[in-house]
Amino acid sequence: MFYEPSSASWRVGAESPYRVPVQYAMGEMTQTLRARGQDPVVALWGPKDGAWQRIDASAATEAVPAPAPEPPPATPAQSSKLTERLTDRRHQVLLAGLNRAGLYDLAPDDEAAVRAVVDQLDETTVRRVARWLALAAD
Numbered sequence: 001m002f003y004e005p006s007s008a009s010w011r012v013g014a015e016s017p018y019r020v021p022v023q024y025a026m027g028e029m030t031q032t033l034r035a036r037g038q039d040p041v042v043a044l045w046g047p048k049d050g051a052w053q054r055i056d057a058s059a060a061t062e063a064v065p066a067p068a069p070e071p072p073p074a075t076p077a078q079s080s081k082l083t084e085r086l087t088d089r090r091h092q093v094l095l096a097g098l099n100r101a102g103l104y105d106l107a108p109d110d111e112a113a114v115r116a117v118v119d120q121l122d123e124t125t126v127r128r129v130a131r132w133l134a135l136a137a138d
Contacts, residue, residue, distance in 0.1 A: 002029060003041035010043065019046060020102075027104025034108070042105075090118045090126040097130025101137040 001010040014025030026042060033040040044055045094114055098106070106114065118126060 001043045001045065002033070003043070013042075023102065023104045024099065027099065027106075030105045086123060087118060090121070090123050091115070093123070093126050093130045094118060097133035100130075101133040 002013045003010055013029045014022045016022050022044070026044065030040045030042060045052050046055050047053075048055075091114065094117060095106075098114070103110075117129070121129070
């Protein structure tokens with residue numbers, strides 16, 4: 001459930017008998033709200049001992065936004081558009097690996113860490129790390 005301050009109410013973000021799709025939807029919705037400049041408040045509920053209980057969702061914890069790391073200086077031979085596409089691709093690969101490992105919602109601090117990893121590693125290494133995360137999830 002997501003809290004909407006404008007209406008002072010909770011809105012259901014996802015429902016499923018399985019936890020993984022709900023966590024995925026929760027992460028996607030949280031990322032969307034953060035992209036819109038909102039600070040989401042999330043409550044995750046699930047069955048426990050035959051009753052519904054609130055589950056501690058680390059995504060709901062408050063995080064202080066960290067400044068984004070500055071990108072490394074580009075060499076004159078590199079095209080800025082190509083560099084941006086490769087960086088975005090490495091970012092997507094790493095996020096997919098983290099999602100596969102069960103980390104659906106990233107706080108601003110986590111996003112800064114992902115950017116730092118993406119900026120420092122080449123695509124092959126990022127893919128290897130994402131593969132490790134996916135294998136660890138299985």
